[in-house]
Amino acid sequence: MRISTSQITSAGIRQMLLRQAEIQHTQLQLSTQLRVLKPSDDPVAATAISALTSEIAQLEQYNKNGDAAKASNALEETILTSTNDILFRIRELTVALGNGSYTQNEYNSIGVELEESLKELVGLANSKNANGDYLFSGGKVKSQSFIQDASGNIVYNGDQNQRLLRVSSGVVEPISDSGFEVFVDVKNGNGKFTVGSNSANTGGAIIDQGSYQAPPNFLAESYSITFATDASNNTTYTVTGDTSGTTVVPATLYEPDNAISFNGVTVKVTGQPDAGDQLSVTPSTSQNVFSVVQDAIDAIGSFSDTEAGRAEFSNKMTNVQESLNRHMDNVNIVRGKIGGRLNAIDTEFDSNLSQIITNKSSLSDVRDLDIIEASTRYSQQLVVLEAAQASFVRIQGLNLFNFL
């Protein structure tokens, strides 16, 4: 076959250019360690790379959220641990108050310690985080969580919002608890009702915290237990519904330590009431922990050292202790929830991490370069280029004119 001289040149150059382009591509792959440099190198892989990269970034974001969620919950947990310690001390003090043999002075000194504990407790409930936001104000993080209202009561100033943060594609975890949930939303007394005595009582009737059996689930109204003396000079009691005015238990002979039962309520009354004395059973309402402690302090303040006064003080303490127990339970429930959240966050964190690892390895499979293969290819391509160059020079040197 006949070939032209320019063909020899152009074919030789073309081959060398092609080889150089291949070498350049391999060199770029080697220097970036990537197999796919542009989407057009492998469009299927490019789509997968894009999907995997954003999936990994998303999971890493979830784990950043997880870290933040852990930090918030851990901070709350620390504060609730201290809260629990103080509540524990307060309960010890109220138990001591129940000791009927204390003198006024001893009551007063316990009162002083209670006031200090109350301040400490309010301080904890008004804790701030690193940004200066109140931890227990719900959504109103810039408002102090608990403030004193006009009448000197400590009241909740936040709202009932709870912040949530997504820690994995399927799981959202709370990162805050409102002060309402932690310190306020606890029913006082035994959770169904509180007990009390009329301050005008002259006798020494003491009522216990009692118990309640459903149904119905809730007390319909508050009740008064009124004592009287019957014709044979025996003490009797009558139970009346305060709202409805209905007599629930008609006049019944009173015997100390015997249970009084009506409408699911069972209470035990001890001591000797005078005629006209009244005890009350009131449906529980939410009472914040500060107000419970304040009740104890107030009771010390109004303590009078008479039989009736000691009975009234004891009745008040019954409520305070019951309410405190329930508040301590509540704080522990919240701590339990926080523990559960921390566990869940850890689990999700690990699961995200293992997904990240899986995705990264898939990403590496589709995107990364097989270095050994590429460097072998690189040296082969170099050999081929060198051969093409050498042969080109030799062929160019062959020319009949050299011999003329």
Added chain:
Amino acid sequence: MPVSIFGISVSGMLTNQSALDTTAHNIANANTEGYSRQRVSQQQRLPEFIGGNYFGSGVEVSQVKRIFDQTHQLEIQSATANFKQLEAYLSQADRVDGLLADSQNGLDSSLQTFFSALSGVVNDPASIAARQVMLGEAEGLVSRFDSIHAQLDTQVTQINTSINSVAEEITALGNSIAALNNQIAGSPGNPPPDLLDQRDVAVQRISELVAVQTTRQTDGSINVFVGSGQSLVVGSISNQLVASPNDQNPREMSLSLVAGTSSIDITENIQGGQLGGLLRVTEDIIEPAFNTLGRVALSIADTFNRQNQLGMDLNNDLGGNLFTDINDPLIADSRVFDNIGNTGNVDLSIDIDDPSLLGGSDYTLFLQGGNYQLVDQSTNTTVATFAPPGVVPDTVQLSAQGISINFLSGAAIDGDSFEIQPARYFSRDFTVAITSAEEIAAASPIRGEQSLSNIGSGAISAISVTDTTTTQFTNVANDLDPPIRIEFDAPPGLAGEFSIYDMSSGSPVLLAGGIAGYVAGSENNMLALAGAPYDAYGYEITINGDPQPGDSFDISYNNNGTGNNENAALLAELQQFTGLDNGNSTYQQAFGRIIGRVGVNTQSAQIKRDAAESIMFQTKERRDNLSGVNLDEEAANLLKFQQAYEASAQVINVARTLFQTVLDSVR
């Protein structure tokens, strides 16, 4: 001696000299592009009849011809047109490929950092610093869209400039072919080989720019046609190929053949060559990239604006637009182009109703026979037909396309047409609408609280805000009108029923009572149970559990609820929201699809280009095999003709000796 020995040898010398000249010409043109080697055809002169015999009378040149095969030339023309089209396509596609995929500059990473910053706000909604970071990343995202748009736009401008200069070059080449035709047709004798070569080179050069067909005329000239048989060159007359902005869409170029005063639009018929590649790549890759980019930006702006409007910002105000309003009148107006030839005065604008329905198509709207027709340009089908509105302003909603056409003023006249590009420019128009970080509406505007005195286990399990443009939100700034209380009826009302109270003054005012339908222990949408008008307040309150008679729940405006992150969380969820491609793709997936599409197109162009290149190379090889100059061959020819020349010269010497002998004998 009737036949002159001198005459014969002189003819041999002259003939071989011209063969030597031609060989020298071949050697000189060994590297000339498109040169076909030439050969001198030698033939005997007419013999002389003397004494009953014919005596040879020497040699003469019959023809100087080029060694050439027309089929090779045609092959090269079509292979060149094909290769150049793919090469032009590929080099532009490569740019888009690199632009979209760049991990530093691509859209993916900006979207991801934006959502990460948003997560920071979800985590700490009251923090100005976190909000500032999110605002900064939003700016970054917007400028990423803008810069990709700008780069694509620059590319379009460059392509349009190239189309212009290519058209001019084609016209110039047409002129030179016509001139060569003139010379070739007018030259006496055999057609001059060098002019034929030059003309073939010109045709081949045109083929690099656009695919052409050629036909050979009897007078040796050729006619050149582009497109589907429109003549660029006829004999010695050439027409002009003119590129000008499209009447309908000034961003696109139209190509027309101008002959005297008549002009034919041949844009649709252009095939092959650089011109074909440039037109094709705009249609296949660049315009879809613009539209996809615009659709993603539209979807982000629309979803974020809607969600931000459902929240409350750090100033206790209802949220506004985070990004540009997608139906800003100026932007809506820029989506329509009037055809230059329109005679009516109708003023149109386009609103986007649902970005998820945008398919990435542009539309042509035209008035014909009294009805408007909307044609989808990608499928070339009429998707809607409607009568012009009786009075303007009026709006025609095209729910399947997700757009509305606003007829602002005036009226069109039959034959008027309009280009509608819903998404083309939004990646450029997309900006951040807020200036201070406080305006990010991270909080829910609704606060729900259970009353302290509640004794039942009922609790608000969810508050969702669906519309903040209701009078309940708008009547009183930073407050609900009215704030309400939901209270479960105590006897004498029936237990299990509830009432709604207006709490705007200190004492509750009953709005509706005795509402039944509450189911303990399941999710109850309270305002839906209450029915009209409460179910249209723009928010929903869900209560679960077992509330007791007298239990109440207060719903108020979330003043100072700066730590509330509910709306920010909903904004963050938008990353997973499939609001594109008919509800099938997230923002990132929709963008990923264009990366995939460009990748596939670029890859297939790469493969086709390589194949076309090797085909073109092979056809050139075939041509060079036949027509190219081989220097060794010419060197051998040089020797051959030199020897023949020398031999003829020697014959003269012999003849001189013969005559000398005769002369000497008579001296």
